Amino acid sequence: MMKLTVKSHQQTELIDITADIQRMVEKSGLQSGICMIFVPHTTAAVTINENADPTVKSDILGILNNVIPWEANYRHLEGNSPAHIKASLMGASEMIAVENGRLILGTWQGIFFCEFDGPRTRSVHIHFTKI
Amino acid sequence: MMKLTVKSHQQTELIDITADIQRMVEKSGLQSGICMIFVPHTTAAVTINENADPTVKSDILGILNNVIPWEANYRHLEGNSPAHIKASLMGASEMIAVENGRLILGTWQGIFFCEFDGPRTRSVHIHFTKI
Amino acid sequence: MMKLTVKSHQQTELIDITADIQRMVEKSGLQSGICMIFVPHTTAAVTINENADPTVKSDILGILNNVIPWEANYRHLEGNSPAHIKASLMGASEMIAVENGRLILGTWQGIFFCEFDGPRTRSVHIHFTKI
Numbered sequence: 001m002m003k004l005t006v007k008s009h010q011q012t013e014l015i016d017i018t019a020d021i022q023r024m025v026e027k028s029g030l031q032s033g034i035c036m037i038f039v040p041h042t043t044a045a046v047t048i049n050e051n052a053d054p055t056v057k058s059d060i061l062g063i064l065n066n067v068i069p070w071e072a073n074y075r076h077l078e079g080n081s082p083a084h085i086k087a088s089l090m091g092a093s094e095m096i097a098v099e100n101g102r103l104i105l106g107t108w109q110g111i112f113f114c115e116f117d118g119p120r121t122r123s124v125h126i127h128f129t130k131i
Numbered sequence: 132m133m134k135l136t137v138k139s140h141q142q143t144e145l146i147d148i149t150a151d152i153q154r155m156v157e158k159s160g161l162q163s164g165i166c167m168i169f170v171p172h173t174t175a176a177v178t179i180n181e182n183a184d185p186t187v188k189s190d191i192l193g194i195l196n197n198v199i200p201w202e203a204n205y206r207h208l209e210g211n212s213p214a215h216i217k218a219s220l221m222g223a224s225e226m227i228a229v230e231n232g233r234l235i236l237g238t239w240q241g242i243f244f245c246e247f248d249g250p251r252t253r254s255v256h257i258h259f260t261k262i
Numbered sequence: 263m264m265k266l267t268v269k270s271h272q273q274t275e276l277i278d279i280t281a282d283i284q285r286m287v288e289k290s291g292l293q294s295g296i297c298m299i300f301v302p303h304t305t306a307a308v309t310i311n312e313n314a315d316p317t318v319k320s321d322i323l324g325i326l327n328n329v330i331p332w333e334a335n336y337r338h339l340e341g342n343s344p345a346h347i348k349a350s351l352m353g354a355s356e357m358i359a360v361e362n363g364r365l366i367l368g369t370w371q372g373i374f375f376c377e378f379d380g381p382r383t384r385s386v387h388i389h390f391t392k393i
Contacts, residue, residue, distance in 0.1 A: 001228060001230065001235065036165065036226055036228065038226070038227070038228060038235075039237075040235075040236065040237025040238075040240060041237055041239075041240075042179075042180050042181040042187075042237065042239045042240055067198055068194055068198070072194075072197075073193075074186075074190045074193075075186035075189055075190055075193075076184060076186040076187050076190045077184075077186070078184075081186075081187065081190035081191070081194065082194070084180055084181060084187050084190065084191055085190070085191045085194045085195070087180065088178040088179070088180050088191060088221060089220055089221070091222060092179040092225065092240075093225070093226050095226065123237075125228065125235065127165065127228045127262070128262070129165060129260060129262055130262075
């Protein structure tokens with residue numbers, strides 16, 4: 001397992017980690033296989049989406065914050081229940097194929113760490129499986 | 132493949148299956164690899180979230196039930212369309228790394244079977260891949 | 263890697279690709295392992311849900327379109343921000359076990375390509391891992 005440290009600076013934030021993950025694939029020496037990205041937190045997640053136009057990130061967060069309001073009749077006393085549900089909706093892991101030492105992503109795809117209860121210092125696990 | 136039987140007692144319910152999955156990892160003898168948890172139902176799912184404070188579970192279900200109301204202009208005559216969409220949003224599978232025979236989860240993470248159309252007796256498939 | 267081409271005919275559409283994926287499993291010769299389905303687009307996704315009653319598909323799309331309206335105060339000028347968030351909510355990949363050359367799905371489960379910004383011609387990647 002490799003670990004990546006991610007620092008978030010907002011309460012909710014999408015952070016592009018594509019280049020970091022590609023660097024770790026190279027460091028691992030994996031030529032052909034699957035790269036599994038796993039977020040070991042319960043108020044953060046990982047997703048794949050467009051990394052060309054930064055307004056996509058802000059619209060995704062805006063929609064999520066609209067659909068799941070920060071203020072409601074929540075029972076969890078830490079007050080971060082919206083962050084927990086967002087984490088489950090986006091998901092704790094992504095699987096991405098590797099060929100010739102490169103992540104196989106679509107033209108517009110990037111890998112985003114999803115912070116839903118920041119700012120915090122977070123950890124991301126990366127696991128590799130040979131095919 | 133191993134199978135786990137889960138009995139739900141509510142219409143919507145999150146059931147902590149972390150200890151069951153860990154027991155199956157031990158039974159499988161897997162030391163290092165990936166554990167894949169797959170739910171073979173279309174109105175249930177699996178997710179990873181906090182298993183320390185039980186109010187997180189009830190808030191997650193409360194938010195989902197708010198965002199996707201039980202009553203609406205649905206065409207599917209069985210009346211469980213909200214359960215189907217919730218299943219797709221949470222997802223049919225989770226992948227978790229195994230090292231030294233232990234599931235590699237974050238401090239606060241647990242694995243939850245998500246019942247969205249209970250109460251029922253359900254099945255969960257567990258598959259192991261060596262790294 | 264194998265590739266499947268999918269043509270969508272609506273703006274939002276769920277397209278059953280179960281038979282196509284099963285055919286590719288057979289073509290690959292894989293007897294026992296994991297089939298990974300990956301969508302290399304940022305306004306499309308893949309999900310597993312009921313493929314018996316077609317009204318389930320239309321209810322799923324109806325709920326998603328209700329929860330995430332097409333018109334809002336979006337910043338992304340292409341106007342397809344709802345498609346991007348739907349793609350992240352449903353997810354870019356699904357993992358399905360293969361035994362004796364067959365996808366191991368539940369009785370009512372099918373694999374659906376999710377078009378959220380069609381109509382378009384799309385691509386789906388299929389990767390196989392032996393167990």
